[in-house]
Amino acid sequence: MQLGEVPPSRMFDLSTKVYGGILPNCCYKLVRYYITELESKNETFSFLFLCGGKIKLKINSMNKIFNDDAISIMDKMIAKNYKVDLLITDPPYKITARGNGGNSGGMFQKKEVNNGKIFKTNDLEIEDWLPRFYNILKDNSHCYIMTNNKNITNYLKVIDTMYFNEDKKQKFHFIKNLIWVKDNKIMGQTYMSQFEYIIMLRKGEHKKINDCGTSDVLQFPNKKMKGEDGKTIHDTEKPIELMKVLIENSSNENDIVFEPFMGIGSTCIASLLSNRQYIGVELDENYYKISEERIKKAWEEKRKEKDLTQKTLFGDGM
Ligand SMILES: C[S@@+](CC[C@H](N)C(=O)[O-])C[C@H]1O[C@@H](n2cnc3c(N)ncnc32)[C@H](O)[C@@H]1O
Numbered sequence: 001m002q003l004g005e006v007p008p009s010r011m012f013d014l015s016t017k018v019y020g021g022i023l024p025n026c027c028y029k030l031v032r033y034y035i036t037e038l039e040s041k042n043e044t045f046s047f048l049f050l051c052g053g054k055i056k057l058k059i060n061s062m063n064k065i066f067n068d069d070a071i072s073i074m075d076k077m078i079a080k081n082y083k084v085d086l087l088i089t090d091p092p093y094k095i096t097a098r099g100n101g102g103n104s105g106g107m108f109q110k111k112e113v114n115n116g117k118i119f120k121t122n123d124l125e126i127e128d129w130l131p132r133f134y135n136i137l138k139d140n141s142h143c144y145i146m147t148n149n150k151n152i153t154n155y156l157k158v159i160d161t162m163y164f165n166e167d168k169k170q171k172f173h174f175i176k177n178l179i180w181v182k183d184n185k186i187m188g189q190t191y192m193s194q195f196e197y198i199i200m201l202r203k204g205e206h207k208k209i210n211d212c213g214t215s216d217v218l219q220f221p222n223k224k225m226k227g228e229d230g231k232t233i234h235d236t237e238k239p240i241e242l243m244k245v246l247i248e249n250s251s252n253e254n255d256i257v258f259e260p261f262m263g264i265g266s267t268c269i270a271s272l273l274s275n276r277q278y279i280g281v282e283l284d285e286n287y288y289k290i291s292e293e294r295i296k297k298a299w300e301e302k303r304k305e306k307d308l309t310q311k312t313l314f315g316d317g318m
Helices: 008-012 025-039 070-079 111-115 126-136 149-161 240-250 266-273 285-309
Strands: 017-022 045-051 054-061 064-067 084-089 137-147 173-186 193-203 217-219 256-259 277-282
Touching: 025 045, 025 285, 064 285, 070 126, 084 126, 084 240, 126 137, 126 149, 137 149, 137 173, 137 240, 149 173, 149 193, 240 266, 256 266, 266 277, 266 285, 277 285
Parallel strands: 017 045, 064 277, 084 137, 084 256, 173 217, 256 277
Antiparallel strands: 045 054, 137 193, 173 193
16 A cells, blocks of 8 residues: 555544654664564554665555444445445344254353343344445455354345345445365254355455455354463454455455454454455454454564564565
């Protein structure tokens, strides 16, 4: 993303800091360190680096996570006509205790689940977020929606019948369902559940993915982070490696990836590891704080890796 394209402050009414400086080339490590420090602070910023009178580096960093309601953040983005390159989401969904009865254990034994709830807040319906997604996503881009057996029928019905303008020309186009195969199974009253759906949509023209050799069956272990008490931190945490496949196939470096229901931040981490920018939203304060910690750690690890592999910030020419 080019500096000056759209100042981040205009998007979210946040004060954007502009950093910059004139430094000798030998300071590249210092600059690298400085930028990564900024990146890990959860701050939108612009950075300009001059060397020998020329602009050598310009960064307009949009990486930002919000502890807020996704609907209200999306409305702010829409009001500022702010668009993203890729939308990947894992929305809060309803489940039934009956369909997953037996000895399923884990999240299905939680009290809220008996009311069709896994999270404190999952009262949103697809009708609340889908029109906003359409508005926020750039033309000719992809949108992925992760969901389960209980919700997919309704989701596909709404996706197929919901138009976003009066002449019924603007809608999401269904591309296909991908399957995420986990290595664990959940006991039910019929067959054991071992996969989840990822609905793939496009807005606008057809666009091929970056690696057409990717299978629509994606197999990644369903490993979840545990707290100090040994309990799972987030019941529906998604594997970072799975999210990376979707991100790297449907966006390019520096593109902006948006996850309005980020949980403990897996999509944001996958984005930063794939050299994309991210915007994430999570309503639950505890999950938000865990995301913040995880993202900070991921930036630190990335910095260490870069320090090892990068001789100079601008390549060998400097
Ligand atoms: C299915 S989980 C996402 C988990 C995520 N994929 C991960 O790997 O951690 C959905 C999340 O949406 C959050 N949520 C529910 N309502 C929300 C809202 N109105 N705005 C933002 N987040 C919300 C829930 O707290 C929950 O963490």
